[in-house]
Amino acid sequence: MPDEQEVLATLVDKRRRVARGDVLFHLGDEFRSLYAVRTGFFKSIVVGGDEQSQIGGFHLSGDILGFDGMAEGRYESEVRAMEDSEVCVIPYDGLSDLAIRFPPLQRQLHRLMSREIVRERSVMLLLGSMQADQKVAVFLLGVAERYRRLGYSGTSFILRMTREEIGSYLGLKLETVSRHLSAFDQQGLISIDKREVILKDLNALQRVAGSAIGAGSDAPANRTEWLEFVKCSDHPELN
Template identity: 50%
Template sequence: MDVHRIKVACSGCNLRELCLPMGLNPDEMDKLDHLVSTRKRIKRGDALFSAGDSFTSLYAVRSGFFKTRVTSPDGRDQVTGFQMAGEIIGLDGIVNDRHSCDAVALEDAEVCVMPFDEVEALSREFTTLQHHVHRIMSREIVRDHSVMLLLGSMRAEERLAAFLLNLVQRLQARGFSPSEFNLRMTREEIGSYLGMKLETVSRTFSKFVDDGVIEVKQRYVHIKDTEALRRIVNPQTCG
């Protein structure tokens, strides 16, 4: 893992609107630039941090994709989320000062390191940052609730449709196509996240293709009918 101790100017980063609060004055922006002074590069398959590691920092994903996972007592891995550029990883470590999951790069990636003690100190100094950190935490709670809904009450087709819609929405917010993307994760990883067997994931992808909803070529996905995916997730009730 290469560690580059170089100046990272948040003020000039094209992801600042995604991972930093809006409305900071120049002095506050300069202090944030000083806070985020280190980047880490993580090769595909390597862990940014692992369960049990001491918690010291939050990480803003600058490029690449990650998955977070936990391991059950009998050795089975459970994927708990996928993170992309502009999102924050590491919040799991706040409660016990140790990370409770692994964060593994799904492709070569780069993160900005934000030492948490410095984040806390700056948050006390200007409330805009404090509010932003609280929003990030709240977003993680809401995301956890959404996953619980996926796992608890949705059929396989609804789970995969909701997953694809969420993924393309997040990619679109980063300037990517609203209908075409490459999956960074395997179907097995998608199944682990959605609580579905590998064959069920593959069968559901095939059904979407047969129904003309999506086009799939290996990891390339083209959503041909976004409204059809939305109808799968939220079917119209008869009046």
């Protein structure tokens, strides 16, 4: 009898390229699939109660996109590629059927959903109560941790997003983000040249972040394991 990994590999049989600037799915589109980010970088855009759009998160390799469409049957955000990217398409109807037949897969799916809910609530609560310098520090530490988990440097990296996009995510003005990045640079906490960032004094940056450290990390460690679990890299490309 095949295990859940072998069966899931038969379900996740398509890869889809998304060019920089193109939309993976729109707000209000019918929910049909989840998407595992194989390569590249995405941003999700949400609309608040005041009808103003705001960046709800940044997503890279190993992240699962589309969970927000499960409740109402339509995606509640727009996801756009920030660079040429590639995802694996996971049809949700087939995934649900498999989850019923294979309890370990169902538990794995429920864990991912639960952690996504907890992450979103934690980020909202912490960002809502933090000072601006804390928000920027937490964001930098979170980006660094995500790169570290993917096997890259956790102290030197390129920011894929603009300062305006960082501000949208953190609920800060562009000028505020730039001011605090410059202050961290002048204080010797970081070195920044356009989008290239080097974290020079992690301890000092962590002190600025305080008890909020970790809120900027959008990707639970097991997401990259799940990308390997579905063997995304083995599937043919969907044009």
